[in-house]
Amino acid sequence: MAATHWLASGVGMDILDRGGNAFDAAAAAGFALQLVEPHSNGPGGDVVISVYERATGKVRVICGQGPMPQAATIDRFAALGIKQMPAAGLLPATVPGAFGAWTRLLAEFGSMPLATVLEPAIGYASSGYPLLPAAASTIATMAPLFRTEWAASGRTYLPGGEAPLPGSRMRNTTLAKTYERLIREAQAASNDRVAQLEAAHRAFYEGFVADEIDRFSRTTDVFDSTGGPHRGLLTGDDLAAWQPSVEEPYSLAYGDYTVHKPGPWSQGPVFLQQLAILSGCDLRGMGLGSVEYIHTLAEAAKLAFADREAWYGDPLQTPVPLDELLAPEYTAQRRALIGDRANLDPEPGRVGSGEPWIPQAEPPEEPGADEPDWLTQLRSGLPTVTTAVPRAGAGNTCTVAVVDRWGNLAVAVPSGGWLKSSPVIPELGFALGTRGQTAWLTEGHPNSLAPGRRPRTTLSPTVVLRDGEPFLAFGTPGGDQQDQWTLHAFLAIAEFGVEPQEATEIPACNIGHFAQSFAPRLSNPGSVIAERSFGPEVLAELERRGHRVAAVPPGTLSKVCAAGVDPATGFVRVAAGPRGRQAYAVCR
Template sequence: MTVLRPALSGPSAGVASTHWLAAGVGTAILDQGGNAFDAAVAAGFALQVVEPHSNGPGGDVTIAVYSRSTGTVRIICGQGPMPQAATIAAFAGLGLDHIPASGVLPASVPGAFGAWLRLLAEFGTMPLASVLEPAIGYASRGYPLLPSAAQTIAAMAPLFRQEWPDSARVYLPGGEPPAAGSRMHNGELAATLEWIVHEAQAASGERETQIAAAHSAFYQGFVAEAIDGYLRTTKVFDSTGRRHHGLLSADDLAAWQPTVEEPYELSYHGLSVFKPGPWTQGPAFLQQLALLEGHDLRGMGLNSADYVHTRVEAAKLAFADREAWYGDPRHVQVPMDALLAPDYTALRGSLIASDSALNPQPGRPDGRESWIPWAEPAPTPADEPAWMTNLRSGLPTVSSVAKRAGAGNTCTIAVVDGVGNMVVAVPSGGWLKSSPVIPGLGFALGTRGQTALLTEGHPNSLAPGKRPRTTLSPTIVLRDGWPFLAFGTPGGDQQDQWTLQTFLATTQFGLDLQAATETPTFHIDHFPQSFAPRASRPGTVVVERSFDPEVITTLGQRGHVLDVVPESTLGKVCAVGVDPTTGFRLAAAGARGRQAYAMVR
């Protein structure tokens, strides 16, 4: 294996992000005296500007935080709930048996903005204006447009011109799709953020009061008013081929506050691994680790046929449980403790055999039963324009390879500072492809509601005020109670498979953190994807071509259906950490996509 980038370490701090400008923003904030949390907030807002095809202020984020002063890990939930008007009956009344992939019907309360503010208020030290300044600067003065963003804009340009005029105004300067690398502006978004800062500073000279005022400006003030007015008065064309009003209201926004929650924890080979709860897919990472506990991965060898097979089979069992059991624990009883109990995981782990399991089933924790809701594939009209086909896909990507590999959908920022604070965030949603720009605001709403089910009685069934299950899944790892690793990746349903590869490569096989992000990887496509059209490919394992051909052949002989994709196409893992021997801060960014970047101080 050839590692493309050097292993980075330094005495003071480390930053890694899916965009080099965000990594630079985070580093600059640290240089100005901010802590890891200040740096993450500034970088997170910058990502909303420079990766508009992957996230935005109208989207969502899950944030994992390790505070050195308290020695504890916490999760900040930036996944807003569904509107009070969003009921299964309401969608049935529209003649729909699933929540559309695009438009404004799948919009939940936009949680990203509030979650970043909660991180700043509770854990940060810098004033709001300082952390918003880089994002405002890029939006107003311009930033280089990524090739993937240019590709997305070009693919959706006919829709923007015909149906979404405010998206056309922002993303089609001069009426034409901009070229990759061109200087892109978003003056409306810059003005929105500037006015939020103005209202915050007018409210008070105190940092905490200003942050609270900024939250009010977004969720109870002019931003909420603009969203409410647009959704009430405008029918938006969506993936159904029809136009609909949205269900989200000003009351929904005003009622929401981001929460700080306890994580789930699992001990693995002396390391404490922390993940968000089952309103995300995060516990599936812990379930995979628990299932692998009784298997000698080191003896198998990294990326051997035995290693890949064992991990694939563990993923099938964990994700079968995800599909059957995970949902918002505020609304349904999720038997998470039972799913992670040693007796249960030992029983499940014993199901891993030498050949591929063709029909893996969810377990029965505490004797309870659930089911996996398989989606019926919908036919695509032969004469459908490409932009409509892309609109029907719930992922933000537009190329066929990206849909399959999932490398470009979502962002990540991870930071460790000099005192040992660590934070990793995975923001997504509110991307430009799937929902129109709100007039006067410069950003689109998210479409996370599409991941909820219009099926009564399932843990992930739609309900008013309930969080749709999200794929956003950051990880923090402590070693003997001290900061060790923080990491995340874009990739939708694949996140907790790709990051597991990085985690095992460094903790079980001794690879340095950068090499661990670059090692060949793989994932299963067996179960329905979280995003429309909820496609599944039973038995399929997607592997990068950089695997040893003999390994690929052996996996096929064991009954796996192999989809071999180009090397370095699965994920962009971003990670930071602390070397337990030297105390140096570490940072690594996967070389996939030539976009993610890491820096150290």
């Protein structure tokens, strides 16, 4: 059991010790993360879950990315004078998918009742949990907003009206009552475990939770990242119309391994595209962490992410030519574009009859001389307060990875609904997510804003089988960087025989060429952000090859968590990246 917070890992391990399976443990840990990492996720957010079920030998993906409201149109935003999706507030809110996805996981694959799985989260909500330093920093920065505009957030996160110190005991008794009521309504509906989960889903998406979200969104003027107040577009009808889907993953064979990823409504296939391009390169001959190795990975990432920017979106609304993008002939053409020098203008490939194009973000507003820091931070769509370090940070989002004694695998990347995204809904104790900020206010793109469309998410868990047997499930926080940091860890294992824990500790890097998925969509063309632990000679040689290197302190990037089975011994094994000093792995 591995997670980005030690308490969540402990919760999941306790569920396993009590006879639960990997899916029960993942859900319990996921609900706990909503309490103990409130700056990175919450019940109003989203989650993507990948599972391998030993009984069927199949990998499945549960999509907990809710769609945009039916009232969310480009014309609606144009009428408000908004040219780029806001980072925070009610306007970018999607249907909250996390609760539905976790309960779907339990119903389809779990063995324990909802009351058992929610018990630890309710305990932390009512009795308290120690506040992480990153959460304390975020609360302190946003405290003026919480005091003056987001009153319910102030009541939740400013005990006694003051910003709490790191390590303070924090509670969320309102959220505890929400979860307790969901359990009561579930148990009143039936004695059957699955029927109770279905009843809890109805109570959330058609009952009292949906009613409160609808009322708050329709009647509350919320100060947001535009610098003014707006009411929301999300309604109870939007929630009632949504169900989490259980989908087939996309997969790619890589030597003895088969790698499984979510579809193009996520960024998941970009991992597969990079892997397909790199499959024709002599990575072992280059050497792990060498200049040639880092250069090749960076160039492959540019080509794959150019395709992500041009082609990826919700395939339920727009065809995505993913089969063509993963075809051997196409990836060979892309591989041939990698040269000895950095490509400073990578372009998407052309497949099918469509014409690829990458929308351009509106230039962000320059903060005024007297603009408070909390407003500057509100305009950043990232979960935590941003720093001067470019694209750095091992936080931002969460991860849970579990393996059980039967060989089941589960990995989830929860995010959204963080305390900085929008105000706490007073009667529920949680905020709505703002994943809609990743959509474009431009017609005709696969990721353009449209009613009922899932905005493309960065959440991207991975399941890997080896010779058809369960091998490894992993994920990481990190927004757009997730499918670079996890790829580097996987390649260290697959190509160089590195053990999973060591793979989470290798020096990390990523490209920063393309605009971030999150507002205000900043970019750093041609850049490679790299930890200084690569060494000055490597970084200098990358610069000589034309890369614009942004060196960051060691231990700054990535927080990979993994769980799997050792094929040689059959023992379960887990790993947790040390960055951030809070992820934890445990097994027995």
